[in-house]
Amino acid sequence: MIKSGATPNIRTLGLICSLALLIVSNAPVRAQTAEEQERSYRRESMEQALQTKERFDLYGLRFDSDSATIQPDSKSLLDDIATSLKNFPDWRLRIVGHTDATADPQHNLHLSVDRALAIKAALVDRGVDPQRLDASGLGESRPITSNATPEGRALNRRVELDRVTDSAEAKKMLKAMSDFLAAQKTLSVGFDTVFEVVTPTDQKLGLASSGTVSLSRPDKIRVARSGGFADFEILYDGKALTFLGKNANLYTQISAPGTVDQLIDTLQEKYNRPLPGADLLMTNSYDELMQDVYDSKDLGSGVVNGVECDTLTFRKNDVDWQIWIAQGERPYPCRFVITSKLDSGDPQYTIQFRDWKFGNDVAADDFAFKNASNAKQVDVKDVQDKLGDLPENFTIGGAK
Structure with a gap:
């Protein structure tokens, strides 16, 4: 449940495994x-x-x-x-x-x-x-x-x-996607997201944004994301992590030597700022995605942006999630949908990928922060709220 006034904390993980047609009588039925x-x-x-x-x-x-x-x-x-x-x-x-x-x-x-x-x-x-x-x-x-x-x-x-259902075929296809992405030393992709939230009057609202990701394993990544309420960039060169809030023209830098895998964990656990589709970018994405999964299904073929995909669904206690994976020799993800089962109205996060590039097709990038806009450097707490999934006038409410 979302009310006017702060930001939510919804973890990215799962979607609905089956479709049903519900015919409901208009007459009230006593439970x-x-x-x-x-x-x-x-x-x-x-x-x-x-x-x-x-x-x-x-x-x-x-x-x-x-x-x-x-x-x-x-x-x-x-x-x-x-x-x-x-x-x-x-x-x-x-x-x-x-x-x-x-x-x-x-x-x-x-x-x-x-x-x-x-x-x-x-x-x-x-x-x-x-x-x-x-x-x-x-x-x-x-x-x-x-x-x-x-x-x-x-x-x-x-x-x-x-x-x-414990579909060995669904898990096999997910593992193939995980292994393919982990084997790519460099990659880039564009994405479009829709974050659906529910108001106290049970109105579902969709908040849209778009962005790009560039990754060079093991320790460099750049994420840019913009929407009607957010415009920010995250850069990591293996030594320092930079948050740049473009709307406010503020930035902060944090010493964080390590790998991209370690950075993804740090962003989610320490700063509550998970990268869009971050689980898919980790070298052990299969293990991360399958943790605590109790149901897996292969729903057959689907088409996303003209690409024929295998459609897979998975369930956990807290989330359902669904993924569309391109068929063929390059099994990259085309669409990823995560639905929370912990909140009223089933908030949902959808990320659709476009323009995957790998290897020599990826534009060169040194992943260094250049500060071309003369942004003001501030403490991390002063820029954190510029990187959220909701506008500032939204806040989490209680479950119904």
Whole structure:
């Protein structure tokens, strides 16, 4: 949720893995209580939901209070899950524990993980291959309704079952892209970005910018980016990092000897300024992108800027992401879409690449800061806010 007044902190990572057509009645529908959902449960309904929607919220799996010990009356539900997995031998299942918000958030997180692991162990005892199961817990971080009432808290205490895909082909194509880019000693590319944010009135706004990147491995990079509210340049020559805010004609320099990989980590972790598509530029981009991925899919061919691409989707706890990779001997990325699952309205960041050049086709650059505009040198804190993704009159609001 975005309000008028500061800058957001959205990390760049993932997008939606499948498309669905939702037909919604105009008549108001009363949500079922947890007790009603438990009473109406049928194994066939769970299987149908996992088959069509790839997700099912299960109620009725009970644990001892503040414990991961499964109560005996949950046996039939565990038997049903094991039976479903035997009926659909190609399925992989992700078990996610959720709690209400009545205890300490960190305690709730650990409890939800322990309960998901307990369910996994119970299914393995019933003959399910552990390689087909993944266990995770999100504590109180993903409520489906308010925790203000007993009924709401009961709905939030649930076990989420997700049918997931582990596409070896999708991972193979992503690895080929990663290896290809890592092997390029010099490269340059133009990009266009759209950062979609949501206002308190649920209006989605798109903020657009464009720029260029030039890279010379292992330790030189130049990034220029401009938009209606931002116009800046970042230069790195292996020794010093320069931030130049062109609108304000201010710059700062920081001693930062090392590699481009180290610089990308420093910009994100220390200065909260991730470079556009930076994960793709790292020499170990495959490892960075695949960390904590639990679902991967190959959606087939797509076309971006006239280039035929392979379309891949990946999911993590905090983000979904999708990437289009050019087919052929030069598998470079053409489009990268990242959607946050942590904020109301699903803020989304899209970066589309153009004019990739490699090797001798890349224009020569010494990556040194020349200060042709006689910019004033200032402390890093005075130029940091000139490099953000939002105008100054925007601020982060609370989740709905």
